[in-house]
Amino acid sequence: MSARPARVQVRLPAALRDLAGGRALSAGEGCTVGEVLRGLGRAHPGLWERIVDGQGQLRRYVSVFLNDDDLRNLGGLGAAVRDGDVIEVVPALSGGSP
């Protein structure tokens, strides 16, 4: 019996919000963090590629948190999600102020 996809929230940084219709918080569904982000990427072209490289790995300058835990400590994009979880994408130092 396959797991029911969980309903979660995804928080995006300023640098990626324009790719998601300007929204800081988006609803997502999936059994893992990767499934949720890939689903969001299908709805918003270009978003997935900003987070994940050509080898399917998190880009080095992007951190993703599942609730308060760094995804790198949870086994990466395959980390399981539950209803109500919050996934937050945090890119590293995109630039100084104008």
Next chain:
Amino acid sequence: MPGGAVIFGVGGLGGAASLLLAASGVSRLALVDAGPVEEADLSMSPLLEEADLGRPRASAAAARLSASFPGLDLAPRQARLGAGEAAELLSGAEVALDGARDPEAKLAACDAARRTGVPIVHGAIARTSLQLLTVAPGGPGGCLRCLIEEVEEGLPGAADLGAWGPLARLGGALMAAEALRLLAGEPGAYDGRILAFEARGARSRLVRVPRRPGCPACGAAAARGAGPGGGGGG
């Protein structure tokens, strides 16, 4: 420059940090910036005014600091420096602050700091998101180049996204506080970890920066004297 601080980028973050360092008694500041004063600077930087529009940013910031702190030893440099030239500037400096707006300048500052062993406080801001990272010699984490191996074309930065003025002042204050810790011989609060602050929801996180094996800036290549940015920039 002998002693003191070198500040790369004197817009919002670097301008606010410069002012606070001068007010805190730091006696030598080198200010490095390639651009002219623009409209967007006026809401960000405490050092720049409408009358400065079009003037070289480094000179304009230095003039305002000089007027407020006559005893301050200032060295404005209107230039885009490669890692080699930046390393020359850092020679003998005690701390570096990176408030540069574009990724190439930030990486050049990173490489220069790693090459010279000068601790550096990086700051970045995009709209309502602020980030700080300190990289000190012998520190627990990686450097900016461990995270950003190469500049990725098309990735929007502060110049494209803009920045919220109050957040630039807050970021500059945090950078100045961190620099003062380092100047006092204390460990940096953000050494090896990024402070990521989102002003919209007043949320903050500390994100550890792991050292990347083979990073040319802080790996074995740097130890042998090899690494990126051997020449000057344009």
